[in-house]
Structures are given as C-alpha cells and as structure tokens.
Amino acid sequence: MTVALIPEVDLSAVVAEQPDPLVFATVSGAHLYGFPSRDSDVDLRGVHLLPVEGLIGLREPEETRSRMWDRDGVEMDLVTHDLRKFVRLMLRRNGYVLEQLLSPLVAHTSEAHAELVSLAPHVLTHYHAHHYRGFAATQWRLFEKTEELKPLLYTLRALLTGIHLMRSGEVQAHLPTLLGEVAEAPAYGADLIAAKAEAEHGAAEVDLARVREDVEALHGVLDAAHAATALGEAPKALDALHDFVVRVRLEGVLDVRGGRGVQRVQG
Template identity: 65%
Template sequence: MRRTCPPGCRRSPRSSRTPLAFATVSGAHLYGFPSADSDVDLRGVHVLPAERVVGLRTGPDTLERAWTREGVEVDLVTHDLAKFCRLLLRRNGYVLEQLLSPLVVAASPLHEELVALAPACLTRHHAHHYLGFARTQWRLFERTGRLKPLLYTFRVLLTGLHLMRSGEVRADLTHLYAYGPPYLPDLVAAKRAAEHGAAPPVPGAAEDVERLSAELAEARDSSALPEEPTAHDALHDLVVRARAFSACPCAALREPS
C-alpha cells in the first residue's frame, strides 16, 4: 500500500543529471516514527551510461545530493544499477527496504522490473543483517540512552521476524506491533515528538530485545525462505539491457499520482 510522501521531496530527483530508475523515501518516515524536524532520506538507483562503465572515466557508482525544500532538509543517495543489484544479491536488507518502500518519489519501468524480482532475492540469511543491525543499535542505545537507537533496535528485529515468517519486507514499525512489547506505541509517540530525545524508562527492554533476537534466530532456522537468492541471472540480464539502452529505461521516469 502506497503511503503519502513527506513534504519537500517531490519533484527534486528530476534535477539529477544522471537518469534515475527510482527514488523512494527511507529512514524515519519509512519506519513509521518521523518527528516534525526529521530530515527526509531519499534512496534510489541511477543508471550510468555505457561509456561511464566500459571507458577509462568510470562511475560514479554512488551519488549523493542534499538540498532544502519547504524548510525540510532532503538527502538523496543513489547507487548505479549494477552496484544496487549486487547488494540485492548479498542479502542486504537496506536495499530491499529502499526498493520496496511504499513512499515512491520517482519511478520508471526499470523500477517495476526490480520490484518484480525482489521476491527472488529474499533468503533466510537476511536474518543475519537484521540481527547484526539490532546488536549495533542496542549498543548505541546502551551508550547514549537515546530513544532513536532503541526504536531502531526494535524496528529491525520485528522487520526481520516478519520477513522470516511471511516472506514480506515490511519496514514500518507501526505495522509490526503484534510482534513486539506493548510499550512500543508509546515509544513511537515520544520519538515523533522529539527527534533527538532521551528514551523514557523502559523496564524490561533488555529482556525483550534478547527474547526477540532469539525468536528471530529461531525464525531464520525454520523459515520457508531459500538459502540462496535465485534472481542472479534475471538481474544480470536486466543490467545488461539497461546498460545497452541507457537512454531508454529511465526515459519514462515519472512521479506517481
């Protein structure tokens, strides 16, 4: 289900000099707990022309831009199509969430093809991504006492659980409450009120994180998801076609109505 994009992000990706396959909203707006002063994080894919891949002057594989629109700071980071596809095949949860974000700022037929191939990129080993990120965020919370890393800890654990059990990538924490402890809505409300605030007292949070981590590891072992992605050949063909006709796949780049 497509959600409403935050202010400040529409139309801006069109000004990129390199053709875009897509741009979507990531970060706190995707995760369900943006505050009034949250930056807008845009992520996506650009398509380098063939001469920027096979010649002596290559790249860039990653492009970054930042601007302010309507008083909102917007950050756009895109990877070249080939780099993005390699990341998809490396069990990287970030790029899956970016590709499948319902907050679509710019799209193209190439984006639609990537979305259609996403299920063939899913494996049970994506659980390692979410478990590792959860450990990193929990350590950050223990060190700083900030609410943001605490919410990120729960967000990635529940996203991973849902993926292992259903085969669906769902990054919005507010749609995953059924998997988590009952105090999560209160934490989300507190985060929406203050971007950089301290976490309120949360008795039992450490135990809940430990329990959910164990559940995610168990869900990984029993998941119906495959051991390896099966999209390698299809993604290879997609990159070759896009590179051969680099002026074409993004020509229909459009913003959804």
C-alpha cells in the same frame, strides 16, 4: 502507513536535477519505518543509470552519489547507486536496499523499477536474518550509550522486520504494521512511536531493565524464526537480474512515471 509527516518538498524537482536518469527514487529512513519526528530529515534513496561510456571509459564511474543539503527549510539526504551496483547489493543479502526498492513512498518510478520490484522476492534468503540481527545489535549499543529513543526504535524495528521476513518471506519495514503482525512485539511500541514524533533526539523514558529483557527475547525469537524459515540458501534471480541490467543499460531509456512530491504505492 501515513505520509502526513513528510514535509512539503517538491521531490520531482530533486529528481529532475540528477545528472543521469533515475530508475526509481523512494523515501526511506524514519518516514518509511513509521516513526518520523517533526524535525526528521527526508532520506531519499534510489538508482541512477550511468551511460555505457561511463562504465567502459578511463574515468572512474560514479557508482554511488551522496548529497546532504537544506531545501526549503528541510534537510535532505540523497543517496543513489548505479543500477549494476544496486543489483549487486541486492544479491549480497542487503536488507537496506530491498527496503528502499520496496518502499511504498515513491517519489519517482519507471517500468524498470516495477520489473526490479518483481524480482526482489527471488533474492531473499535465510541469511538476511544476519543483516537484521547485526543492525539491531549496533543500534542497541548506541541506545545503551545515549539512552535516546531513536536507536531504541531502530533496534525494535530491525528485530521485528527480521522476524517477519523469516516467517513470511515479506520485507516489511513499517514499525506500526509490524507491531500488529508480530505477536511477540512489545505492547509499548506505539507509545514509543508517539513520543518520538515530538523530538528527533528525545530521551527514552522507559524501564531499562524491562526493555533489555524484551530486546533479548526478540533476539531469541529471531533466532527461532531463522532456524524454521522456508527461505533458501541462495538467491534464485542471478541470471534474470543479469539479463535485466544488460537490457536496461543497452536500452538506456526508461519509461518514467513520476510526479510532484511523494505518492503512496500499495504493496
């Protein structure tokens, strides 16, 4: 995975500006998926830790914080959830939050982050196939409307992530890696990635009939992988995650490891 197209932005300064401590902050979106454009924004995702009084008082807690702004000429998109909400999303078979948690593009980390990563495999179920099937269908409808390259790549990425997850039990969001891991991946995938690097909203110069057939075929592959997967019915980490959230909240202090910019963490 390359981080070469991530703009030179001091993400540690962004982390330091947050009103509550962060358990982690990672880069998601097109940079994580392996097909950023030169003008892609930076999608920063993470978990903040509200103090106990923020949850038990009379004021509504800021369980989700979202902000978009321009920093040094780069468009930033920051979304963080409070730890409890994030863990609840993990338990709801939400592929997005697992991709964010497991992203190797780490701007900020902590011991609590590492522990949460270790628990992630225990929330995977075969129902995660529905998440990727649904996301692919949404992106495909957008592609049919706009014929832009971006939603086509998102469609392929979602289907291949779902197939790989059902077969291996591993959340892999990086499309260039998936093209090599999933035998049924279309051979032209690398060409589409190269084309998108030049323009965020460029048109997809493809054989529409062939692409439609390939996407339909990948849906069938995902269905077959779903039917054959060894992943279980329900998350196995509910008690461990409950204890984790309570302990981290009561301690209220994170052993933080972070630095300037983005570091690539091997996974």
